[in-house]
Amino acid sequence: MVEMVKYKNELNRVALEQFTPSEMNLFFAIVSRIRNKEDCVIRFSLKEIRELAQYKPTAANRLIEDLTHTYAKLLKLTYPHTYTKKDQVIIESFNLFKNFEFCEENEATYDSSGEKITAHTGTTLKDGYVDIAVNPHFSCLFNNVFSGFTQFSLSEFISLKSKYAKNMFRLLKQFRSTGYRRFSIVEFRYMLSIPKSYQIGQIDQKIIQRLKQELSPYFKNLTIRKEYARTQGKKVTGYNFYFTPEKIYR
DNA sequence: CAGTCTCGGGTGACTTGTCT
């Protein structure tokens, strides 16, 4: 079964700043299971999260550390309300999860169904679970989503290596039926959390090239064009993304 | 002319998956 991630487009206005690629995997693995849960508290076993996020490191406590970091970073996220005419971003806090309780079952080697949990090396992994409580204020992002949503395959998302590719993947998936998305340079920098020190040269070399390379398999005929101001020095004002729209079957 | 992009290179730090 193909695990899908589906949520209201509004979530794409949140820039996952400071997230490492594997933290993004964990985040969207969790998001993929929040959908249409009436109950606001969802329990994940560590085993389930490992599988969903295709989490490979076996070193002790790494998953726990990464989950902790993911949650800490989630708490710092902000929600950009609007882009004004001057392209400034107005933000409010975004407390998607009001609670994130981690419970480690010390030497447990069995999960709830009685199955023994082992790594492929044969060593025993610590088990436990995480209780995640979705803030009711934001649960509408995942529940009863029938229109204005973004949907993509979790495993495709996980297969992407670069954090920029991951971010752009979800942003472009929102426009998979139209095949066009424009970013002003301000929005582009904000949404991809591009370091302020990056000049256009670095953006092209380290980010745009990477995006083309990693995203082309998932967006047919992906083309990225720069947009220039008609001023002295032809400043870059934005990036335009084009690709062949996907056919959406219902 | 000034301002900015283009293209190339270099360094060191952190992350990640694997190996012992």
Place this chain on the structure above:
DNA sequence: AGACAAGTCACCCGAGACTG
């Protein structure tokens, strides 16, 4: 459980080309 190598990323530099 701890160490390691490759991959990824931030930051820095400079010469040359282009535009209004």
